[in-house]
Amino acid sequence: MISKEDIIEKAFELGFVDIGFTSAEPFESQIDILKSRKEEYAWAFKSLDLMNGIDPKQIYPEAKSIIVLISSYFEKSFPKSMESHFGRCYLDDDRITKDGLSRDIKKFRIHLRDNGIDSKFPSNMPHRLAAARAGLGTFGKNCLFYSRKAAGKSSWVLPIPLIVDREFEPDQDTSKVGCPDWCRNTCIIACPTGALKGPRNLDPRKCISYLTYFGDGLTPMELRESMGLWIYGCDRCQNVCPRNKPWLIRHLSLNERVLSKKTKFELPKLLHMDRKYYRKVVWPHMFYMGLGEIWRWKMNVARVMGNTLDHKYVPDLIKAFEENQDERVKCMIAWALGRIGGSKAEDALNTFLQGKEGQVNNEIILALEKLNE
Numbered sequence: 001m002i003s004k005e006d007i008i009e010k011a012f013e014l015g016f017v018d019i020g021f022t023s024a025e026p027f028e029s030q031i032d033i034l035k036s037r038k039e040e041y042a043w044a045f046k047s048l049d050l051m052n053g054i055d056p057k058q059i060y061p062e063a064k065s066i067i068v069l070i071s072s073y074f075e076k077s078f079p080k081s082m083e084s085h086f087g088r089c090y091l092d093d094d095r096i097t098k099d100g101l102s103r104d105i106k107k108f109r110i111h112l113r114d115n116g117i118d119s120k121f122p123s124n125m126p127h128r129l130a131a132a133r134a135g136l137g138t139f140g141k142n143c144l145f146y147s148r149k150a151a152g153k154s155s156w157v158l159p160i161p162l163i164v165d166r167e168f169e170p171d172q173d174t175s176k177v178g179c180p181d182w183c184r185n186t187c188i189i190a191c192p193t194g195a196l197k198g199p200r201n202l203d204p205r206k207c208i209s210y211l212t213y214f215g216d217g218l219t220p221m222e223l224r225e226s227m228g229l230w231i232y233g234c235d236r237c238q239n240v241c242p243r244n245k246p247w248l249i250r251h252l253s254l255n256e257r258v259l260s261k262k263t264k265f266e267l268p269k270l271l272h273m274d275r276k277y278y279r280k281v282v283w284p285h286m287f288y289m290g291l292g293e294i295w296r297w298k299m300n301v302a303r304v305m306g307n308t309l310d311h312k313y314v315p316d317l318i319k320a321f322e323e324n325q326d327e328r329v330k331c332m333i334a335w336a337l338g339r340i341g342g343s344k345a346e347d348a349l350n351t352f353l354q355g356k357e358g359q360v361n362n363e364i365i366l367a368l369e370k371l372n373e
């Protein structure tokens with residue numbers, strides 16, 4: 001019969017950076033948290049059965065233990081132009097292409113199966129809580145999970161829980177906040193949209209990550225500057241965290257897989273992309289926005305171009321205003337031109353004003369007012 005040590009050895013052989021074991025007991029502490037946050041997480045309750053995820057036996061009646069694998073997605077560095085606009089955890093996301101981490105998880109599960117152990121991957125289980133209960137690390141006040149040893153003990157890791165039908169000796173629970181007392185809630189203060197309401201208390205509806213891919217319609221005026229340069233995801237509360245700094249200053253070789261996407265994800269290409277480009281080049285790597293939501297990508301890119309304050313983007317924004325019919329995109333382009341400013345942007349806005357009505361017209365007027373402030 002396969003031992004715990006054999007399983008650990010296989011996990012490291014496949015490139016996982018850590019592994020732990022915990023029981024299949026329910027995650028009782030999660031019940032009150034979920035009940036008290038039903039409003040903030042209503043969107044997640046709709047798509048994931050979160051309440052059922054608290055009890056592994058509800059997901060898999062034969063559950064005896066949970067094995068948690070840790071994958072480090074920041075073992076290699078990323079091009080600056082990519083990590084400035086996209087959350088790092090999304091830069092090499094293979095959940096659609098299945099040619100990286102997904103393949104390694106599959107190999108691990110096949111190894112278990114070949115040794116008589118059945119496993120289930122529970123998408124609705126509290127993954128970070130499972131990892132901490134399996135002794136793999138602690139929590140940050142920014143709601144992230146910090147590894148006990150991988151990637152410089154940082155939060156640049158993904159816990160992957162697998163419920164199995166074999167009982168293993170559980171590892172020592174390390175569920176606690178591991179932040180040093182001297183860090184005066186830097187992440188909470190640094191969150192640009194006030195999404196972090198307090199230690200380990202996030203309102204996802206205000207989080208830039210959520211807003212970039214699930215936000216409702218045209219991004220409200222008051223969020224456009226604070227959402228800054230993020231197109232998909234946000235790493236700010238991780239970038240400012242002193243627990244992550246040792247890893248951030250490490251010299252890492254460049255991630256070639258991500259490097260190969262760099263030119264395809266340049267801002268002008270994303271702003272002008274057609275549906276075919278979106279479906280074939282972008283969506284397989286970043287899929288939280290649906291195939292029918294190309295407008296949201298373009299709206300986000302226009303906002304980001306505006307927030308760069310870089311005049312080189314003015315011709316692209318002018319061209320995109322003419323080639324796009326979607327009002328949300330047009331509104332954001334007008335805003336971006338007003339934010340960048342200059343005579344070319346002003347001339348274009350005055351031209352666009354002629355004959356336009358409604359919301360786009362209002363945005364152009366506001367942009368011209370901002371430009372002349």
Ligand code: SF4
Pocket residue numbers: 190191192193194195196202206207208209234235236237238
């Ligand atoms: S990801 Fe960004 S917006 Fe969300 S909590 Fe962290 S800093 Fe705030």
Ligand code: SF4
Pocket residue numbers: 140141142179180183184185186187188240241242243
């Ligand atoms: S910034 Fe400070 S409080 Fe926030 S997670 Fe990091 S160490 Fe903890």
